[in-house]
Amino acid sequence: MVHVVAGATNPNCREMLAKMFRQRCDVFIKEKGWKLKSYNGLEFDDYDTAETIYLMQFDARDNIIASMRMNPTDGPYMLADIFSSVCEAPIPRGRDVWELTRGALSRNLRKSGTWGRMQCAMLESALLWGATKATGFFTVDHIMKQMRVGLDVKPLGSPLLVDGEANVAAEFPFNTQTLERLRSSYGISGPAIEHIHLMPVPQKKVAA
Amino acid sequence: MRRNRFNKVSAFAEICLKATRSHDIKSSLTVTLRDAGVTSWYVGPLVHESDLPVGLGQFGLAPGWQEQYAEARHCEVDPVFLHAKRREGPSTWGACRERAIREGASRRALQVFDEAEEFDLLDGFIMPTLGTHPLVDGVTFGGLDPDLSTDGLLDMQMIGTYAYEGFRRLAEGFNRVSPYLTPRELEVLRWSAEGKTAWEIGEILHIGVRTVRTHQTSIKEKYGVSTIVQAAVRAALDGTVAAPF
Amino acid sequence: MIHLIAGATNPNCRELLAGMFRLRHDVFIKEKHWNIKSYNGLEFDQFDTEETLYLVELDEAGAVVATVRMNPTDRPTLFSEVFADMCHGGPPKCPKTWELTRGAIAQNVRKSLHFGRIECATIEAALLWGVTKACGIFGVDLLMKKMRCGLDAKPIGQPRMIDGESHVAAEFAMNGDVLQRTRTLYRITGPSIEQIHLMPGARRAA
Numbered sequence: 001m002v003h004v005v006a007g008a009t010n011p012n013c014r015e016m017l018a019k020m021f022r023q024r025c026d027v028f029i030k031e032k033g034w035k036l037k038s039y040n041g042l043e044f045d046d047y048d049t050a051e052t053i054y055l056m057q058f059d060a061r062d063n064i065i066a067s068m069r070m071n072p073t074d075g076p077y078m079l080a081d082i083f084s085s086v087c088e089a090p091i092p093r094g095r096d097v098w099e100l101t102r103g104a105l106s107r108n109l110r111k112s113g114t115w116g117r118m119q120c121a122m123l124e125s126a127l128l129w130g131a132t133k134a135t136g137f138f139t140v141d142h143i144m145k146q147m148r149v150g151l152d153v154k155p156l157g158s159p160l161l162v163d164g165e166a167n168v169a170a171e172f173p174f175n176t177q178t179l180e181r182l183r184s185s186y187g188i189s190g191p192a193i194e195h196i197h198l199m200p201v202p203q204k205k206v207a208a
Numbered sequence: 209m210r211r212n213r214f215n216k217v218s219a220f221a222e223i224c225l226k227a228t229r230s231h232d233i234k235s236s237l238t239v240t241l242r243d244a245g246v247t248s249w250y251v252g253p254l255v256h257e258s259d260l261p262v263g264l265g266q267f268g269l270a271p272g273w274q275e276q277y278a279e280a281r282h283c284e285v286d287p288v289f290l291h292a293k294r295r296e297g298p299s300t301w302g303a304c305r306e307r308a309i310r311e312g313a314s315r316r317a318l319q320v321f322d323e324a325e326e327f328d329l330l331d332g333f334i335m336p337t338l339g340t341h342p343l344v345d346g347v348t349f350g351g352l353d354p355d356l357s358t359d360g361l362l363d364m365q366m367i368g369t370y371a372y373e374g375f376r377r378l379a380e381g382f383n384r385v386s387p388y389l390t391p392r393e394l395e396v397l398r399w400s401a402e403g404k405t406a407w408e409i410g411e412i413l414h415i416g417v418r419t420v421r422t423h424q425t426s427i428k429e430k431y432g433v434s435t436i437v438q439a440a441v442r443a444a445l446d447g448t449v450a451a452p453f
Numbered sequence: 454m455i456h457l458i459a460g461a462t463n464p465n466c467r468e469l470l471a472g473m474f475r476l477r478h479d480v481f482i483k484e485k486h487w488n489i490k491s492y493n494g495l496e497f498d499q500f501d502t503e504e505t506l507y508l509v510e511l512d513e514a515g516a517v518v519a520t521v522r523m524n525p526t527d528r529p530t531l532f533s534e535v536f537a538d539m540c541h542g543g544p545p546k547c548p549k550t551w552e553l554t555r556g557a558i559a560q561n562v563r564k565s566l567h568f569g570r571i572e573c574a575t576i577e578a579a580l581l582w583g584v585t586k587a588c589g590i591f592g593v594d595l596l597m598k599k600m601r602c603g604l605d606a607k608p609i610g611q612p613r614m615i616d617g618e619s620h621v622a623a624e625f626a627m628n629g630d631v632l633q634r635t636r637t638l639y640r641i642t643g644p645s646i647e648q649i650h651l652m653p654g655a656r657r658a659a
Contacts, residue, residue, distance in 0.1 A: 006643065088214040127580040128644040130633050140365050147373040148338050152225050158214045159362040166298070166365050176628075180583055190459070191581040196647045 001058045002121045002192050007199040008048035018042065019064040020056050027104040047071055047078055047101065050199060053129070055121050057114060065109050066118050069102040070125065073135065079169060083137045086169045088157040092135045098126060098174075100136040116186030119149065121193045123182055126174035128196070133173055140166040150181025213359065216240055217366050224374030230266060233374045238268050240367060245354040248273060248329055251371050253343035254289045256281055261343075266375050270327040277323075285317040292336040292346035298365050300356050301332040301348075328352045333364045337372045347372050389427060389443075396423040398449050401440035455510045455519075455574045455645050457581075460652040461501035469650075471495065472517035473509045480557040487616060500524055500531055500554065503652065506582070508574045510567060518562045519571045522555040523578065526588065530554075532622070536590055540610040540622040545588050550624070551579065553589040568598075569639030574646050576635060579627035581649075588624035590615075596623055604631060 005013045021042035028034045029043055036043055047069070057066040071077045073092060077099040080091050100122070105115055126134070135156070138146070143153050156169040172178075183189065223236045241249055252265030257278040267274055283289055287308035288301050305321050324330075332350030339345045347368035354360070389397065392413075399409040406424065410417040424436050431439045443449045458466045474495035481487045482496055489496060501522070510519040524530050530552040532544035545552075553575065558567050579587065588609065591599070599606045610622035625631075636642065 089218065124581055127629060128577055128646070130629060130636075132629075140362075140369055144338055144369045144373060147369070148376075154225070155214070155218050155221055155366060158217065158359070159366050161358065161362065166362050168366065176580060176583055176585075190651050191649050193581075194649050196644050198643050198647070 001060075001194050002117055003056045003058070003195040003197065004121065004125050004193055005054045005056060005197045006052075007050045008044065008052050008054075009050050010197055010199050012200060013197050016056055016058075016064075017054070020054060020067045021048075023064045023067055023106065024102055024104055027106070028102070031107065046076070049075070051075055053098075053125060055118055055125065057118060057121075063106075065106045066114050067102070067104050068100060068118055068122060070098045070100055070122070070131075072131070073097040073099050079135055079137060083169060086137060086157045086160055086167075089155075092133060092156070092171055094133075096131050097133045097135055097171075098131045100134050113186060113188075116149070116182070116188060117192040120179065120182050120186065120188055120191075123174055123179040124191055124193050127176065127179065131174055133171055135169070135171040137167055137169050140168055143168065143170055146172065149185040151178055213363065216243065217363055220367055221370045224370040227374055227378060230375055230378050233371060233378070234266060234268060237367070237371050241268075241349055244349075244360055244364065245351045246332070246349040246364075247351040248327070248332075249347075249349045249371075251347045251368070251375055253339070253345050254283060254292055255343060256283050261379075264345075264375070264379050266371075270329060273324070273327040273329070276327075277320075280323070282320045282323075285314065286320045287313055287317055288320075288332070288334045288348055289346065290317075292334050292348075293344045295336045295344075298333065298335040298361060298368075300361070301334065301350065302356075304334065324350065331356060333361060333368070335365055335368050337368070345372065389430065393423050393427050393430075394449070396420055397427055397436075397440060397443055400424065400427075400436045401444065401449050454647050455508055455570060457574070457578055457646050457649045458507045458509060459505075459650065460503045461497065461505050461507075462503055463650055463652055465653060466650050469509050469511075469517070470507070472511075473507060473520045474501075476517045476520055476559060477555055477557055480559070481555070484560065485616065499534075500529070502528070504528055506551075506578060508571055508578065508646075510571060510574075512562070516559075518559040519567045520555065520557050521553055521571055521575055523551045523553055523575070523587075525584075526550045526552050532588065532590070536622065539590060539613060539620075542609075545586070545609075545624065547586070549584050550586040550588055551584050553587050569635070569641060570645045573632065573635050573639065573641055573644075576627045576632040577644055577646050580629065580632065585627060586624055587627055588622065590620050590622050593619040593621055596621060599623075599625065604635070 003016060005016060008017065010017065021044050025038045025041050025043040029036055029038055037045065051072060053070045055068040055070070056064055059065050072095050073080065074095045078101055079087065079099055080093070084091060140159055146153050151172045153170050153172040156171055159166045159168040220236055220240045224233055227233045237249060248270045249268040253260060287304045291299050291304045301321070305318070308317055329350040330352055332348060332354055333356065334348045335346060337345045337347060349364055395413060396409055399412060404412065406420040407417050410420045427439050428434065428436060431442050433439050433442065440449070456469055458469060461470065463470065474497050478491045478494050478496040481489060482491050489498065504525060506523040508521045509517055512518045525548050526532065526545045527548045530544065531554050532540065532552055533546070537544050558571070575587070579585070593612055596606050604625045606623045606625040608621050608623045612619050612621040
């Protein structure tokens with residue numbers, strides 16, 4: 001069951017968001033040992049904003065099994081703020097360019113179709129929101145996997161060793177063709193997204 | 209300097225993403241690697257030459273080395289291949305050799321390094337890649353004095369990743385606008401492109417001449433052309449079969 | 454809240470589907486007096502199948518207020534079976550072209566923004582299913598409305614009077630650009646579809 005949640009502060013999705021921040025703490029801090037701050041077992045930072053869009057996947061008992069963070073790059077984002085030194089090509093920017101970060105998958109599911117559904121849901125959200133390009137700081141290993149499933153990933157800088165692994169800034173296009181390739185790579189037919197939770201709009205004032 | 213380093217890798221990546229013929233990737237790979245002191249490369253499944261599936265396994269090896277390597281069936285014992293088969297991430301030939309010695313590898317296994325030296329291949333790079341099940345695939349580069357600095361290795365990992373995925377996409381007909389041909393149709397088309405008659409192809413492939421004609425009809429239909437020569441030209445242009453030019 | 458439902462027989466959406474068939478009965482039979490059959494206050498026909506997709510919009514009280522039916526044109530459609538003579542060169546036949554039919558908005562909300570939202574949701578659904586074109590028989594005034602929204606609607610036959618209104622077969626492209634244009638026109642930001650219900654079992658990997 002894949003949910004798309006718009007806004008780290010979405011009042012309709014507090015329960016789901018808390019589950020995700022807890023999973024991120026488990027995956028990135030406890031398991032991978034990343035040096036990130038956590039608050040009461042929840043991991044979040046300056047890039048979890050009202051503009052952020054999240055993908056979350058839950059199992060039949062409503063446990064979170066995968067999540068991903070997507071930020072439009074017309075505001076602050078990590079590649080521009082923290083990793084700008086790893087970009088040699090111009091840093092991508094714009095409402096229609098999304099930065100992908102904090103892709104988390106529960107450990108016991110790394111071989112299942114869970115990630116494929118997440119990737120498809122990512123492409124689907126991009127089409128729905130009108131995003132045309134993804135960017136991020138990925139491991140070279142991850143790039144190989146993305147290329148394998150049909151994404152045309154282009155490097156934006158030279159690779160760099162981080163915690164003993166090669167990482168590189170990269171971008172790839174979002175379009176219907178890539179979605180089709182992803183779906184056929186993963187043997188998925190039809191949309192992966194099941195629920196979309198927009199930020200509730202404050203009641204509009206009636207124009208005079 | 210740094211800028212130049214990135215330009216090289218990103219230009220190569222671009223070629224791999226857009227290539228419609230494996231030749232495009234091959235020549236660009238050779239040139240890109242030459243700057244890093246690499247004179248021999250292999251990209252593909254880590255198996256003996258004769259076990260390679262159609263379209264996979266690309267070579268740019270020093271003259272003579274490919275034949276000698278295949279002849280001796282080195283792939284069965286080569287500590288460099290063994291490293292990739294363990295799926296332990298990128299490494300150097302030197303590190304593989306040290307580990308082989310430490311673990312008491314056979315004389316025959318270490319012999320591979322000695323023979324490589326005769327072809328001016330003193331050290332190199334190896335990385336495992338996502339396989340084409342059930343094969344284990346990898347990328348290896350070698351030379352007299354390849355750039356195995358930290359940055360050099362990082363770039364080789366990028367180049368290896370793109371080369372491998374580029375070749376694989378072509379082998380799977382990814383960028384190809386052409387239709388999918390069955391392995392048998394591919395064989396028939398290859399021999400047709402060589403100018404063999406249906407009867408001759410039947411003799412070569414040990415199938416009846418009518419079966420050959422059936423395959424040829426199906427190929428022509430898939431390409432939407434009326435003669436097998438037209439189909440062969442299309443196939444050469446889109447990289448389905450090796451171009452004779 | 455717009456739901457996207459796959460399958461007229463989707464067992465997870467019986468309530469929603471029944472509400473939708475009832476709205477169609479109210480709009481097409483009670484209000485517009487179309488000469489079509491209904492069953493116990495529900496309107497449905499042979500083009501409501503397992504392959505059919507529906508958009509169903511609910512108001513805050515949970516009542517169905519708008520709907521559209523979408524059928525891939527490589528199967529029998531209203532076009533191919535009933536109105537084939539309305540398009541030159543035969544009805545479209547392509548899995549990537551949808552026929553849009555039974556677009557209905559409840560009488561009480563007809564002046565609101567619902568038209569725009571259901572319009573956007575149709576294009577969103579097309580993007581999700583990889584569909585690039587829509588066709589259907591539209592009232593000529595609706596067609597003008599579509600053109601005004603930035604849809605490049607192209608007539609594919611002669612107009613004809615149906616139930617006192619001029620109708621014409623037309624097709625238009627559905628893609629990301631068209632979606633953006635439609636959203637801008639209706640001042641809609643972000644997706645309109647909120648829930649997607651596939652036929653159970655369909656989501657499993659092939």
